[in-house]
Amino acid sequence: MSEEEKRAAPNIPKDQLTPPLPKRFYTDVTVGDAPGGGFQILLDGRAVRTPKKQLLIVPTRALAEAIAAEWAAQDAHIDPSKMPLSKLAITSIDGVTGSMREVASDIVRYAGSDLLCYRAEAPATLAEQQARTWDPLLSWIEAQSGARFLLAEGVMPVTQNRFALERIEDLVAPYDAMQLAALHVMTTLTGSAFLALAVAKDRLSAEEAWDAAHIDEDWQIARWGVDVEATERRERRRREMLSADRFFRLLAAA
Known part of the structure; x- marks a missing residue:
């Protein structure tokens, strides 16, 4: 045209x-x-x-x-938008069952540049809040994996060593297709494989993981105020996070 x-x-x-x-x-x-x-x-x-x-x-x-x-x-x-559990089950069956290796690898890829490893240089209040919330979680994932992860300040990337990522692969490997689907959703929504694993292993609730993933955004909101469209989008994504967690829990329910 x-x-x-x-x-x-x-x-x-x-x-x-x-x-x-x-x-x-x-x-x-x-x-x-x-x-x-x-x-x-x-x-x-x-x-x-x-x-x-x-x-x-x-x-x-x-x-x-x-x-x-x-x-x-x-x-x-x-209305499929009102059927998050159905959507995840269908995604698991049609999209993940035959591609488990690829889905697991994508979760590990997030670990290679995990949100928890990227820290603010300034202001000090934000950096302190990140450290207060994220440091215990990073220590937990290091204890779970038996590996150490490098931290970066600002936007400069760091490359995690292959051994550390292989240990994350080991943590992800036991999950079946439906569990992987839920874990992948939580990973992409938070930008953190570590937070998703913390939810899956009952180290955090889904709400706690969601809050931990939005420390930077909440700091910006406190300073500059609320953007209505961004708030609505965030709430939709939060509901997706809670649905993925519920799906994961129901997979183990009696």
């Missing part, structure tokens, strides 16, 4: 460009035993399948019931 055509084109609101949500096509939502083990979600008795036509099967009834509750809560239309 030429510049003249672009200028002449009607200014269509963004909401009109969004594909319409699919209509709810079912009445009853139940949980059933899956063939081969695990639990599946049934819509009017028919098993839910992923976009890649895989059965939506999860290992615990607690998680299956929580996912079923998301489907049951839909109104006239099905």
Whole structure:
């Protein structure tokens, strides 16, 4: 399209460009035993399948019931944005199961430039707050991994040694596809593999990890005030973090 055509084109609101949500096509939502083990979600008795036509099967009834509750809560239309547990389960099955090595490697890549290793040079109050919150967590991950991690000040990068990253690989290796999916979400949302592992290993709650990941941002807010759009985006991402943590917990629930 030429510049003249672009200028002449009607200014269509963004909401009109969004594909319409699919209509709810079912009445009853139940949980059933899956063939081969695990639990599946049934819509009017028919098993839910992923976009890649895989059965939506999860290992615990607690998680299956929580996912079923998301489907049951839909109104006239099905809104995926209100179904975070379903989304994570589908991502695990369609996107992570066949790519576990790549997903684990991406988590380790975050550890190579982990948020907790990058410290402010100034002001002193921010640097002190980072140290007060992050130093115990860094000591914990070093104790867990048996490796030492280098710190950087300002924006100058540091290269973590291969041994340290291999120890993080060892910490990530035991997780299955669904656990990895949740761990990866928490890592990308916080910018820290260390914080995600601290949540997974019950060193921190998800809320504590979220707060620890936003020390710099909270300091800026206290100094310059709140940006409404940024606050809304942050709240959406916080809810994603809490959903990933809940998904992870439900994978181990009885």
